[in-house]
Amino acid sequence: MNEPVLVLNANFEPINVCSMRRAIGLILQDKAAMVVNGRGHIHTINQLLPRPSVIRLEYMIHRPRPRVKLTRREVFRRDNYTCQYCGRRDIPLTVDHITPKRLGGQHIWTNVVAACPTCNHRKGGRKLNEVQMKLPHAPKEPPASAFYMYGRHLKENGEWEQFITGW
Numbered sequence: 001m002n003e004p005v006l007v008l009n010a011n012f013e014p015i016n017v018c019s020m021r022r023a024i025g026l027i028l029q030d031k032a033a034m035v036v037n038g039r040g041h042i043h044t045i046n047q048l049l050p051r052p053s054v055i056r057l058e059y060m061i062h063r064p065r066p067r068v069k070l071t072r073r074e075v076f077r078r079d080n081y082t083c084q085y086c087g088r089r090d091i092p093l094t095v096d097h098i099t100p101k102r103l104g105g106q107h108i109w110t111n112v113v114a115a116c117p118t119c120n121h122r123k124g125g126r127k128l129n130e131v132q133m134k135l136p137h138a139p140k141e142p143p144a145s146a147f148y149m150y151g152r153h154l155k156e157n158g159e160w161e162q163f164i165t166g167w
């Protein structure tokens with residue numbers, strides 16, 4: 001009952017991933033309709049309920065433009081699990097603040113990069129121009145496209161691809 005279900009807005013824009021339990025609740029309350037089953041059925045005492053993989057809301061939800069949350073995991077994913085200073089990707093990574101926090105650097109997408117412990121240590125809380133280290137490109141906030149947001153579910157939910165492509 002905890003499998004992920006892709007939730008589409010009334011205009012078919014992907015807007016969320018919820019649990020199977022929540023998706024079935026929305027369908028039973030007529031707030032959403034199943035778009036793709038793909039997972040068989042659930043037997044209750046007197047009903048045979050489909051197990052949706054994709055549902056669509058009956059009413060349009062209006063919301064601000066989505067943004068990717070700034071977390072360690074998302075920083076590593078944006079930076080392709082690669083140290084942005086030396087290019088290593090075979091070791092556990094850390095998050096480096098390009099302008100260190102104690103020098104007023106903010107915890108924002110444009111001031112954080114994935115760095116290996118060696119590079120992070122070498123930089124040692126100083127600014128880039130003080131340590132002769134370079135970044136391949138200025139880091140940016142990743143685009144909150146549906147593919148970026150929900151693409152990691154595709155391996156187990158290939159049927160979502162046609163719904164998240166292009167948004």
Ligand SMILES: [Zn+2]
Nearest residue numbers: 083086116119
């Ligand atoms: Zn490194």
